[in-house]
Structure formats: C-alpha cells, structure tokens
Amino acid sequence: MSLLFTPLDLDGLTVRNRLWVSPMCQYTATDGVPNDWHHVHLAQFASGGAGLVIAEASAVVPEGRITPEDTGIWNDAQRDAWQPIVAAIHARGAAAGIQLAHAGRKASTWSPLLDERGSVPAERGGWVTEAPSALAFDGYAEPAELTVPRIDDLVAAFGAAARRADEAGFDVLEVHGAHGYLIHEFLSPLSNQRSDEYGGTLENRARFLLRVVEAVRAAAPDRVIAVRFSATDWAEGGWGVEETATVAAWVAERGAAVIDISTGGLVAHQKITTGPGYQVPFAATVREGTGLLTTAVGEITDGPQAEQVLRDGLADAVMIGREWLRDPHFGLRAAGELNAPGAASLWPAQYARARRH
Numbered sequence: 001m002s003l004l005f006t007p008l009d010l011d012g013l014t015v016r017n018r019l020w021v022s023p024m025c026q027y028t029a030t031d032g033v034p035n036d037w038h039h040v041h042l043a044q045f046a047s048g049g050a051g052l053v054i055a056e057a058s059a060v061v062p063e064g065r066i067t068p069e070d071t072g073i074w075n076d077a078q079r080d081a082w083q084p085i086v087a088a089i090h091a092r093g094a095a096a097g098i099q100l101a102h103a104g105r106k107a108s109t110w111s112p113l114l115d116e117r118g119s120v121p122a123e124r125g126g127w128v129t130e131a132p133s134a135l136a137f138d139g140y141a142e143p144a145e146l147t148v149p150r151i152d153d154l155v156a157a158f159g160a161a162a163r164r165a166d167e168a169g170f171d172v173l174e175v176h177g178a179h180g181y182l183i184h185e186f187l188s189p190l191s192n193q194r195s196d197e198y199g200g201t202l203e204n205r206a207r208f209l210l211r212v213v214e215a216v217r218a219a220a221p222d223r224v225i226a227v228r229f230s231a232t233d234w235a236e237g238g239w240g241v242e243e244t245a246t247v248a249a250w251v252a253e254r255g256a257a258v259i260d261i262s263t264g265g266l267v268a269h270q271k272i273t274t275g276p277g278y279q280v281p282f283a284a285t286v287r288e289g290t291g292l293l294t295t296a297v298g299e300i301t302d303g304p305q306a307e308q309v310l311r312d313g314l315a316d317a318v319m320i321g322r323e324w325l326r327d328p329h330f331g332l333r334a335a336g337e338l339n340a341p342g343a344a345s346l347w348p349a350q351y352a353r354a355r356r357h
Helices: 036-047 076-091 148-168 182-187 207-219 241-253 280-290 303-311 322-326 330-337 349-354
Strands: 008-010 013-015 019-021 052-059 095-101 172-177 224-230 258-262 294-296 317-320
Touching: 019 330, 036 052, 036 076, 052 076, 052 172, 076 095, 076 148, 095 148, 095 224, 148 172, 148 207, 172 182, 172 207, 172 258, 182 207, 207 224, 207 241, 224 241, 241 258, 241 280, 258 280, 280 294, 303 317, 303 330, 317 322, 322 330
Parallel strands: 019 052, 019 317, 052 095, 095 172, 172 224, 224 258, 258 294, 294 317
Antiparallel strands: 008 013
C-alpha cells in the first residue's frame, strides 16, 4: 500500500491522493485575469495524477500583486475567468485550490520573465507598496506603513476574495502567510516594528493573520482553509519554527484545516542550506508539535522520496513545484515508481496506450 496514493480527508473534502501541486506564479495575467495559459497549465497537472492543484498566489487587492502580471481574485471578472479552470481540474479528478495573497513590501516588482529587476515605477505601471512598517526589502522601494483602517480594509478584502473563490468553485482556499509577503511581514520581528496592537508580542504580530483566517472562514464556511507559513526566516532574530507551531495552532482554532510549511523569503540576507527535502524537517516539527495536518515542500523530486516523507511521519501530504513543471504527468510516473494500487485509474483513458503494465 502506498501512503502517497492513499486518499486524504480535509475537513470533509476527500482528496484522491497526497501528491499535490504547489502554487507557482506564472506572471502571465492581464489586469489580474487568468487566461488560456493558466487553464492549460493547471488542468494538465490534474490529468497528470495530482490529488490537489493549487493555483498561484492571487492578489486580494490590485496593490497586492507581486508583479503587474499576477493573477487576482479581487473582482467578479477574475472570479468568472477562474470558473472554467476550476471545472477543468475537477473534470480530471483532482481537487482545486487557490492561494489568497498580498505581496506587501515585495509587490510592484518586475516580472522575472523580463530582464529588469527591482520595483516597477509608477510611470511604468507600478504603485506604492504597503507593509506593517516602512522598511524596504533590499533593492526595492520603501513601502508605506499601513494604518489601522487600511488593515481593516485588507482583512475585508481577504474575506471578499474568499467569497469569490468559493463562487468560482475552488475546494481549498490557502492563505499565503509565507515568503516575505504581507502576512509574513506582520509575523516576523525583522519586518514588523509597530508599537500598536499589530506589533511587538507574538499575539500582536499574529493578529492580522488570525483576523484574515476568521474572515475567510466567515466568507466561505464550507471550503477547506489552508495556511502557508515560512517556518524560518533563515536569519538571526527572525521568525522561527517554534513560533510557527504556536501560530499554526491558533489558525487551526479559527478554522484552518491544513498547515503548509515552506521557509524563507523575508530578507535578502537569509542564509539557506538547500538539498533534497531540506524543508521537510520544519514541517515535521510543526506536525509533531501541533498534531495538525501538515504538508511539506522542498526539493522533493520522485515518488519514493515523497513516499518516504509520509512513511516517516514527517508530513501528511507533499507539495511539489518544479518537478511538476519538468513533468506535468509526474503523478502518473510516481504511481508507477511505487507500484501503487489503483495507479491505472489515474491515467486518462486517452493516454492509456502509453501506460506500462
């Protein structure tokens, strides 16, 4: 029996296996609206055997985009464009998720598909970014410090985005609290120097995230909520795995069913030691410390490696990014590598002639 290809219950949603697609930005949208590229990009992973396909970080307000080419979920046109994409994922047997996001001080940057780097100036389509404190990410423009009324507006924006995502048919709504974007900026003392109710103590620094999760739960009570954390800043004096475990328990109390563990992204001076499965131990620590359903990411590249993560009790599911880009049918390959029972059922009938018996 393969654990990787065993169904998993997420707060009432049964996902056919535990090999999932991480959100991966494509920098290909216009005015936040997904298009044919996103449709083919995401649907192919469902055809390839994924259990859950999560769409890229999608901004809850225009100012929350990482680049001007990011997708969004702040208006009804975007919702309507997501609907056929979700339907295509479902038609191929996978669950569909979307990452609700605000890039904070790392917004309004040039797409990595272009040659330019840094912040996009206003005359080229950029905007003034916003963050907990007026501290710039190295090489980027200084953000404006958020006022409390603006924080209230952003909490409401996450709720409105969750409602639209619900209407589009997404099964899983992931709150993006990682990689140095807005929620992570509130959590880490390296980027949050506020002295009001949103800064200082851990409870205060977590307040914005907790309010966001409550707003998402209220707006989409029947959907699965996930929260992605960067479990460490990889920098002295920054956010760490123990704080992650504490706040993970708090978001679970407010309705989150899945804790998605990644790392890094907050500061340019981070010192990361990479390698196969290098982020998995952080997921294991959070899972052990909280008992919550936890996913792991980080240089997981084949079926046996992913299977071992689950067999060792380090996570409940694996999120994979680059390997799906290399091989959109990675799930079919991994099932074959593991001789998983029922692997044949993952294959689309149109592709059955290619399956090795």
